[in-house]
Ligand code: HEM
């Protein structure tokens with residue numbers, strides 16, 4: 001048994017279950033929320049336990065998603081090599097892992113951070129691992145718009161961890177990720193449409209076609225342009241952030257325009273990658289602005 005547990009290949013399969021790259025950005029946004037929540041520096045122990053607790057719970061949510069979607073993952077080119085469809089891990093191993101990792105995460109939040117953060121993180125877990133995965137994803141092309149609410153929670157969790165409250169500033173950051181999620185996901189869905197069609201999932205390009213999806217991406221990036229300026233409008237950030245947000249969001253809008261006019265899978269793929277750098281850079285700008293201006 002211990003030989004199996006210590007096997008390096010098995011460990012990397014468990015790590016893969018947690019969707020580590022997605023969770024890294026989730027945790028990054030939560031940590032930025034922690035630093036923005038206070039004029040000085042947040043207590044190091046709170047930052048430490050909140051980061052680990054939110055990261056573990058998010059990883060557990062991703063593992064539950066992998067468990068529930070293993071049959072779907074098996075028919076999509078992008079996901080068929082994941083630990084469950086490839087047979088590297090069993091459902092039982094995944095349930096046990098998700099239960100332990102999520103349980104430890106929530107325990108740390110309750111014991112060393114505060115109960116509000118634990119409950120909000122638990123609600124985020126339920127929102128993604130159950131409501132989005134089981135109910136919304138197979139039911140409606142608006143799945144990621146509604147489900148995006150749980151993906152938008154990380155800065156709120158960070159803020160709650162440090163202050164025990166969820167003020168309007170935290171909700172502005174929620175709004176930014178909420179409006180960012182559709183162009184993030186639909187850019188990928190455009191060049192993965194065949195995958196989603198084969199899996200029978202009602203993603204927007206499958207149900208409404210590529211051109212409609214590209215129009216919606218443009219609308220959301222314009223919305224994101226406006227929403228990304230709100231931290232400045234609300235006096236939460238200064239001119240350094242304003243310039244960064246306008247530049248980053250402007251490039252996103254231009255990319256959406258280009259995708260609408262001259263579509264190629266390569267452009268959609270690079271726009272998807274841009275969406276990830278966009279969020280990381282926007283949140284970094286919030287942080288730099290917070291301490292420098
Ligand atoms: C409901 C909301 C969301 C949906 C439906 C969604 C969908 C996706 C999908 C399908 C992928 C490709 C994953 C893969 O190839 O394994 C992806 C990648 C990614 N997502 Fe999202 N996403 C959402 C929210 C978020 C949020 C909130 C963040 C971070 C704050 C995020 C960060 C990332 C990152 C960093 C990647 C790249 C992973 C890699 O390079 O392997 N996503 N997303």
Ligand SMILES: CC(C)=CCC/C(C)=C/CC/C(C)=C/COP(=O)(O)OP(=O)(O)O
Nearest residue numbers: 022026057058061065121124125128150151
């Ligand atoms: C508890 C907590 C803080 C949770 C954070 C919420 C979270 C994990 C948000 C990210 C959402 C995500 C990984 C979407 C992938 O979509 P998908 O599952 O449809 O993608 P797939 O096709 O690659 O499985």
